[in-house]
Structure formats: C-alpha cells, structure tokens
Amino acid sequence: MSDDTVGVVRRAYEAWNEHGPEAIASMLSEDVELHDAPQLPDAEVWRGRGPVVERLRAVADSVGGGFVEFEGFSLQGNSVLVTMLWEVGTEARHAELGKVFHLAEVKDGKISRLRVFLTESEARSAPA
Numbered sequence: 001m002s003d004d005t006v007g008v009v010r011r012a013y014e015a016w017n018e019h020g021p022e023a024i025a026s027m028l029s030e031d032v033e034l035h036d037a038p039q040l041p042d043a044e045v046w047r048g049r050g051p052v053v054e055r056l057r058a059v060a061d062s063v064g065g066g067f068v069e070f071e072g073f074s075l076q077g078n079s080v081l082v083t084m085l086w087e088v089g090t091e092a093r094h095a096e097l098g099k100v101f102h103l104a105e106v107k108d109g110k111i112s113r114l115r116v117f118l119t120e121s122e123a124r125s126a127p128a
Helices: 004-021 019-028 049-062 120-125
Strands: 028-035 045-047 065-075 079-089 092-106 110-117
Touching: 004 019, 004 065, 004 079, 004 092, 004 110, 019 028, 019 049, 019 110, 028 049, 028 092, 045 049, 065 092, 079 120, 110 120
Parallel strands: 028 110
Antiparallel strands: 028 045, 065 079, 079 092, 092 110
C-alpha cells in the first residue's frame, strides 16, 4: 500500500463526484465487488463492473443525486478509508444527508472492492 494507492482511489472518487458513477467504470476491476452498508434492509453484495456502476447510480438516484464533500482519504490496512459528507441538491442549494465511509481496495491499479459503512467506527473496525 502506498500513496499511489490512495491516489488511484482519490482520482476515482473525484471523477465519480464530478461526472457520476459511470465515470469510474474504467477505474474498476472487471470483477469488482460493492458491499452495501450492512444496516440497509436490502443490503447486498454487487459483483462485476456493470452491476456495481448500476447500483451506485440507483443509490444516488434514490436519495436525489447530489455530491459529496471529501473529508479524507487515508490508508487503513489494505484499504483506503474514504470519509465524505453526502449532500443532495446542487452546490448552490443543497442539504446535508450525512457522513458516509467507504473502504476501497485496489488491485493492479484498479479498485477491486468497495465496502460502505454508515459510521466511522464500523469502517475502522471492519475486518480486512
């Protein structure tokens, strides 16, 4: 793990924030996994680039789109902890939805696994 790994994740998340989840498709491995936050009643594990991008789009659409303010990208074991404040609306007129935490793993220069958490403590205590 290195600053290069953090850079891969940062570039992907910035592209996603600016252009939507479709913008990161090429930054995801073909067999990428997305793990929904465990508290969600319909939590699932999504596998494959297409299904993962579709799920990211569906979640954004269900809460009204929006954007995030990044609070940090830091190494945590074999992952990068992404801390963000999710906001709905536009930058000119928006409301805070809440903080979200992702653990992103990188393999061969592409994101290979994303795990979503609703609290920082859950993200920090998640097994590798």
